[in-house]
Amino acid sequence: MAKTMTMNTPANGPTIQVDKLNLSFGIGASANQVLYDVDFSVEEGEAFGLVGESGSGKTTVLRCLAGQYDHWQGSLSIHGQKLGRKLDRARCRKVQMVFQDPYGSLHPRHTVETALAEPLAIHGIGDRDARIDAILSKVGLPLSFRFRYPHQLSGGQRQRVAIARALILEPRILLLDEPTSALDVSVQAEILNLLADLRVRDGLTYLLVTHDLGVVAHLCDRVAVMQQGRIVDMQECAALSGSMPTHPYTRMLVEASRHYSREMAQIAATDAAAASRVAA
Template identity: 60%
Template sequence: MKPVAIRDLCISFGAVQVLHDVTFDVASGESFGLVGESGSGKSTVLRCMSMLQAQWTGDVIIGSQSVREMPLNARVRTVQMVFQDPYGSLHPRHSVATVLSEPLRIHGLDRQRARMEQALIDVGLPVDFLERFPHQLSGGQRQRVAIARALILEPEVLLLDEPTSALDVSVQAEILNLLARLRSEKGFTYLMVSHDLSVVDHMCDRFAVMQAGRIVEVLDRAAIPSNAATQPYARDLIAASLAYERAV
């Protein structure tokens, strides 16, 4: 798997600058979190990395190559993204087989049926789900299909944009444990956006705290229980999360 380096990432929407010189590193095979309040720029970082937003400055380097310099086919084989909403990320009129076969067809990969079946097995779904449509699936099953779609091209970096926040609490742990298992088995490099520090504590080796489009502090996961942050905003964010956990 490949490391990721973000260097001086900036983007503006109209007159509003959304990201300000965002810089951090993710080691090969590491799970790295981005946390912060809504509007802090977390998801925008992922959209820039995946080139869903292209009008940014700075650099995103995967391995030794800038994503801007990668041919499109190579980039999408290297980086895939799992979105927040499992209800909006799948076409309602496309079967699971259609969802999974399209990237295989576009990239001219062989053994398409076998690859689709293995992708479902990897995410814990029966192979006969290939014939189902999104309306026949629960939210957790839809998100498993979305993860299978991201996995089927065998990427090295997975971008996870709050992959459990739209799911019932009872299903969230299943998806998080699935993602943890897949990383252990396949060695993915993860970059995960989350509002929930308990998710970050469970999933991530390190995390960056963002505020108003800037990186405030980068911390190890071990900093959460003891609130070892040094910057005031990061300390306040962790303290609020710990207080909420105690109250619950």
């Protein structure tokens, strides 16, 4: 698939560079600042996690990168090119996003085929039938699902369609907004494995937002911890699961997640692996 796209060689700097990102809502005295000097960079092919509790601003960072807000201050760049405040088509082909809620991210009146053909139509890409078939098999959906409506799909299947839709423009970067938190545990493992496979196969760069440290440990190389609009800690994921982190807030998060039963997740993962073997 990668042969048709205009490869942007990462000659100049990291794939995603965020510098001094500030964002506030409201004006004057009632202004509410939600991001304070957020800095990080993601290398080509890396999976970078942003964790933190609800309201820490992690999704907001993602939405700035996705062009949903246009009043941020600071600088965002992708492959060394500064991002404008408005979305343009070239950017859409580089960066795509997978949403948290697979029930809300697919148009309820569009079949899988319509949803997948839409980005191709917008960008005037031909050969749609073959591309749709290819992307469906890539995300592990049977080709017979092509003419189904979202209400005829389960949550995990919907999320696969959403991933297919994000990947059909062959972006280099995938923004993942809690892609598994709306799914039940066994399906979570399936989707995470799919995302991990896709990253290896296509050399994608992931920016993953989650509050689930298990997801981060499974998928990410590095992780930044956010609290109240600031990045308070940045760690290698390996360090996170091994020794105790030094920053008190990170330590609190890790401890909280260890109480969450590790066995349950393990069982779910093996179940999912068995199910995907049957499917294949």
